[in-house]
Amino acid sequence: MPATPEPLRVDFVSGAVAHRLRFGGGRGQAIAKAMGLRAGKTPHITDATAGLGRDAFLLASLGAQVTLIERSEKMHALLADGMARAHDAGGDFRDIIARMTLLHGDAKDLLPTLSPEAVLIDPMHPPRKNSALVKRELRQVREIVGTDPDAADLLRTALQHARNRVVLKWPAKGDPIEGVRPCSHQILGKSTRYDVFMLA
Numbered sequence: 001m002p003a004t005p006e007p008l009r010v011d012f013v014s015g016a017v018a019h020r021l022r023f024g025g026g027r028g029q030a031i032a033k034a035m036g037l038r039a040g041k042t043p044h045i046t047d048a049t050a051g052l053g054r055d056a057f058l059l060a061s062l063g064a065q066v067t068l069i070e071r072s073e074k075m076h077a078l079l080a081d082g083m084a085r086a087h088d089a090g091g092d093f094r095d096i097i098a099r100m101t102l103l104h105g106d107a108k109d110l111l112p113t114l115s116p117e118a119v120l121i122d123p124m125h126p127p128r129k130n131s132a133l134v135k136r137e138l139r140q141v142r143e144i145v146g147t148d149p150d151a152a153d154l155l156r157t158a159l160q161h162a163r164n165r166v167v168l169k170w171p172a173k174g175d176p177i178e179g180v181r182p183c184s185h186q187i188l189g190k191s192t193r194y195d196v197f198m199l200a
């Protein structure tokens with residue numbers, strides 16, 4: 001009989017996230033460059049699609065204040081729980097969590113009220129052809145939140161309300177989102193690319 005899968009949980013203190021915290025490439029990482037973190041410059045970031053909070057945690061670990069927005073009640077509860085455990089772990093974890101503010105709601109409604117400096121958007125991506133390659137955790141997130149068919153509306157809202165830049169995290173070979181102006185530049189990772197829209 002197949003083993004029952006572990007329930008999904010947000011874990012910043014051990015596993016992949018903690019490993020990346022210790023051995024990741026600092027501000028040289030593609031996401032940090034895309035969001036505009038560099039020597040002497042640390043923008044306030046609004047992560048409009050918080051999910052498991054991995055990107056937000058990484059950016060906060062690099063010194064950024066990060067506002068996380070998540071609309072799924074269940075994902076929001078998992079995030080709140082993971083953040084509380086990381087706070088309790090103390091030390092660097094507590095310092096990083098202190099830079100993260102979690103909001104519950106639809107980013108399309110909240111972004112216009114926040115006057116955000118730099119917005120990160122990482123919607124649920126179109127399903128891969130080879131679904132065996134999709135990690136268990138991502139499958140579990142998909143079971144909870146489904147797809148994000150309003151990603152284009154979210155991107156348009158962010159472009160209207162961000163002050164400095166909007167970054168779309170998207171599969172490296174994914175088609176651009178239709179009906180949105182071309183991005184200013186792209187930063188390519190292995191399987192992911194960052195479409196950067198400069199506004200200032």
Ligand SMILES: C[S@@+](CC[C@H](N)C(=O)[O-])C[C@H]1O[C@@H](n2cnc3c(N)ncnc32)[C@H](O)[C@@H]1O
Nearest residue numbers: 049051052053054055070071106107122123145
């Ligand atoms: C692919 S996951 C994000 C993963 C995240 N970047 C991470 O590092 O864990 C997408 C998440 O964004 C949320 N989401 C999508 N559209 C949203 C919106 N308009 N407002 C708030 N949350 C949204 C979904 O519920 C889902 O949890």
